[in-house]
Amino acid sequence: MIKRVPRFVVAVFVTSVLSACSMLAPKAAVSVQQTQTLRDSGAAPVKVGTFTSQGADAHDQSISIRGSGMASPYGSYAKYLEEAIRLQLKEAGLFDEASKAEVSGTLIKNDINAAGFVTASGDISARFQVRRGEKVVYDKIKDAHVEWGSNFLGAIAIPRAQEAYPGLVSTLLGALFGDAEFLSSLKSAKD
């Protein structure tokens, strides 16, 4: 009897229910609130150095969302964080490749848990450093946790988790830009 089932019906069912394919995270987002916070801070422009990852919890190459791998559109998630902070600093007019001050970082934790049928969450953690020459003027670890509505169906839950990733990174940057010590380190980096 199974042989009588039209192939296209099976194909529709399988592709609809199972979504175990690879995908890319959306590109980094910009926050207007963070742009205004940075513009109003009086901070001096900085350049963005290299961001790296540390440990397996960083999931630097791929995040698993219900069995589907989500890769970074920038090649790695450390690079994603680097691009996100560069984009946000550019929007605020605080990016200068020639600056003697440099912000860099290490991605420590980076994961999405979309197993729940009602709520999904994302967690990210990174160590940020600001240097002027050899001197480290800021060195702190920042974390972010974001939750959103999920669904029993992977076809709904997976895209929601995918679309939530830029917001997770933006929330982490919000924690960094909201730190008076970080903003102060950029001011002290003025030449």
Place this chain on the structure above:
Amino acid sequence: MRISSLLLLLVLLLFGGCAHTIVVAPDFGHLPTAPKDSTRMERPAGYVISEADRKRVVNSGGGGGDSVSYTLYKDIESGFYHVLSNYFAHVYAMNRPDDAAVIKEKNIELIFVPIFTTQSSSSSLLTWPPTEFTLKIEINAVDLHGKTIWQREVTGVGKAEFSEFKSEFGLAAKRAADQALQKLDAALAQFPKN
């Protein structure tokens, strides 16, 4: 009932009328950026997007009988701010056009009031992401007395095929946002300097 009918019914029951979340934000790499030597207008400008609009979820059509949902104003705001900032050195968000506290604190001289509207559809019966997305931006600039001093309307259309959006479900929307904001940027180049 045949197994094929049962499977089809199951698929329809599971997925019929689903609203899938997408993001309608532009790709900043595709937006014009003011050159460093450009002279931006010094007049402080406000723009009005209320908190209610930021939180409002908008639905439009997708494929296979499904729809897509997104926080339209929240998604577009950063690109809109970027484009305004290409022409105005000081741009501030306002919750309403008569927000006297912000007007006074930031010395705002003119206020942009945008209205964003969308349409979307899909030519596919089997996949939900839109294959075509349209974003219209209507924008009025008013003075502090509420008098319109400039207005424009621009529309961006984005298209995406399955082979492209399978890794980025909101791709048609992103392309529409890119195009609409590029047109808005071009329109703002004609904004009166005085």
